Amino acid sequence: EAGVVQSPRYKIIEKKQPVAFWCNPISGHNTLYWYRQNLGQGPELLIRYENEEAVDDSQLPKDRFSAERLKGVDSTLKIQPAELGDSAVYLCASSPGQGASGNTIYFGEGSWLTVV
Amino acid sequence: SQQGEEDPQALSIQEGENATMNCSYKTSINNLQWYRQNSGRGLVHLILIRSNEREKHSGRLRVTLDTSKKSSSLLITASRAADTASYFCATDRSGNNDMRFGAGTRLTVKP
Numbered sequence: 702e703a704g705v706v707q708s709p710r711y712k713i714i715e716k717k718q719p720v721a722f723w724c725n726p727i728s729g730h731n732t733l734y735w736y737r738q739n740l741g742q743g744p745e746l747l748i749r750y751e752n753e754e755a756v757d758d759s760q761l762p763k764d765r766f767s768a769e770r771l772k773g774v775d776s777t778l779k780i781q782p783a784e785l786g787d788s789a790v791y792l793c794a795s796s797p798g799q800g801a802s803g804n805t806i807y808f809g810e811g812s813w814l815t816v817v
Numbered sequence: 818s819q820q821g822e823e824d825p826q827a828l829s830i831q832e833g834e835n836a837t838m839n840c841s842y843k844t845s846i847n848n849l850q851w852y853r854q855n856s857g858r859g860l861v862h863l864i865l866i867r868s869n870e871r872e873k874h875s876g877r878l879r880v881t882l883d884t885s886k887k888s889s890s891l892l893i894t895a896s897r898a899a900d901t902a903s904y905f906c907a908t909d910r911s912g913n914n915d916m917r918f919g920a921g922t923r924l925t926v927k928p
Contacts, residue, residue: 705859732914743823743905743918744860757915792859796914804909805850806916808859 705809719781726795840906
């Protein structure tokens, strides 16, 4: 079974430029998360989707960040314009939701963003 | 916002020793999970403990949960150099798939 796929793996951009990250979750997983992880810190939730609906975007800086989940499957996270402080790893994760085994989250390898 | 806080922030031990990491959280939870992250990689699920459980084992891992103190501990027995990684606790607040992570404990196991 394929895991969560993210691209690009690494991205270096100049400040004020736009950048987009793509995520393909595990097939059948209704819940999709975008997290941001700064160096030496834990993942911070940016947005959570249940199918195509964004049910928690309270941590998403909406002035420059946007996200969408097309047809409840793939998702994109966009930053426009990027700032130096946006340098971080952007992690996508998916889960099948609550079940007998609880809500186990499966992570992609992350997209490493450096803004210069 | 972070939900859990791990303690210690960093831990260095010799191979063969046991490693204990602690996690404290703030709100009521449905379950608590521990994840591992190798340098430059994504997080990998290790173990889940439900709010009505007090202890759980998986191989060399032992997790305890004390809901009255809002805390959990992860014990790795007979550690190996390959256990070197960051370990994070994550809480599912009230079973609505809202997963929040702590800042992590960076474990170094010296061969």
